[in-house]
Amino acid sequence: MADRSPQIRATAMPTDLNPYGGVFGGWLMxxxxxxxxSLASRHGKGKAVVVSATDFAFPGAMQVGDELSVYCDIAATGNTSFTITAEAIARERNGEAETRVAQGTFKFVLLDEDNRPRAVNAAALSAND
Structure with missing residues (x-):
């Protein structure tokens, strides 16, 4: 695993399981x-809402008690939007073994105080890099 920081971490609990005993894909998503x-709001300096979620794959399985780390990168910037790739990595509860359990792409639109799309501020973006 590359040296990078996750956007979030969470532990899969029994309520997050599907009927087959694995972690529910909807919880992962x-x-x-x-x-x-979180990344869109931080880089956009305000409210950001998801408008699409695409290209999901679930290459691995996660068990209850495993720790999930979600890593995100801005793949593209539009006039009012960010396209963000997300990768979900599970670490086994009692060890160090890691497995990629999901990946996907989200598009977020930035909103102003009237909940209307607003422009991405290019100056603020370069300050975050």
Whole structure:
């Protein structure tokens, strides 16, 4: 795993399981959306809402008690939006083994105080890099 910081970390609990005993994919997607939203709001300096979620894959399995780390990167910047890739990595509860359990792409639109799309401030973006 590359030396990078996760946007969020969470532990999978029994309520996060699907009927087959694995972690529910919807829970993984929601954690990824939270991490991506945090990045969009921080870089956009304000309210950012998800408008699409695409390209999801679930290459690995996660068990109850495993720790999930969500890593996000801004893949593209539009006039009023960010496209953010998210990668979910599970670490086994009692060890160091890691598995990529999900990946996907989110698009966020920045909103003003009237909940209307607002422009991405290029000067603020370069200050965050």
């Amino acid at each position: 929601s954690q990824m959306a939270l991490g991506a939203g």
